[in-house]
Amino acid sequence: MKIKFKEVKEGRFNATSSRSTRFLGFCLALGIPTLILFAFVFSPKDDTMEDAVRLLYIHVPVAIFSYVAFGITAIGSICYLWKQSRWWDTTAHASAEIGVIFSALTLITGSIWGRPTWNTWWEWGDVRLVTTLVMFLMFVGYLALRQVPAQPQIRAKRAAIVGIIGTINIPIVNRSVEWWENSTLHQQSSLTDGNLEDLTLFTWFLGTLILGIAYLWLMIHRFRVGWLASEHEALGYGAAIEERQAEAGIQTAIASEYREEGEIE
């Protein structure tokens, strides 16, 4: 059974958009070119990294918001186990998907930055690279688990447990450069030591703000898609139950007919 409601949506720009997402989208449309301008034109190059520092204005914010996204997944997972609410499960799922995208981008942009700076694309001995890869793979596993066919409640419960376990890795990734300082090429945080130039710091903050808006915009849309998907799935279940009941009704009718024929004979 497939129900189409296209006529209801005719004339609309997009089904999951709203005034808030359009406002955030407008901020992004202004913010992204401004960030590019500051990253490539106004901010100075670094003494040691030279122009490769301009990659950090995107690499560091995506890394931060991958932590945020997985953190929201953990909160959503805990609240789901506590409240058994579909709202929290949908939130956790949406945030995990965005977190996987941001986490993949952290690895890709970091690798591109590492080549001119460290003269290598990847270093297996670097504890932060490896823990970030583990975090990425854990949440890929989380998304894969959600694709395993099961009752929605069972699937949500399994995913919530994995979501909580996966988040344990966040502080390990974040603190790894301090805990294992001899096993990493990464430097310790330089944002708060006061050695960065004003424009460098401003561009970094601007990048973090833009990525924050992008996360929020994606999150609202992805949550709404998740909600629609669960409603669509529920409609499918309802249709399947109706079909089964209809089949059962036919079978009961046939069986009673046979019984009646048997009695006559």
Next chain:
Amino acid sequence: MSHLGYLIAGWAFGIGVPGIYAIFVLRRGRKLSAEVPVERQRWISSGEE
């Protein structure tokens, strides 16, 4: 500007990948909202506008 190729590649991934993902999400939302009755579209504000 030094390392220009790396800069372009890094920024292209940084903006392009979320952009492609956003298009995918919007298209999926449009497709699903056409198949779910409006009265079941709670939290989806476009149905109310």
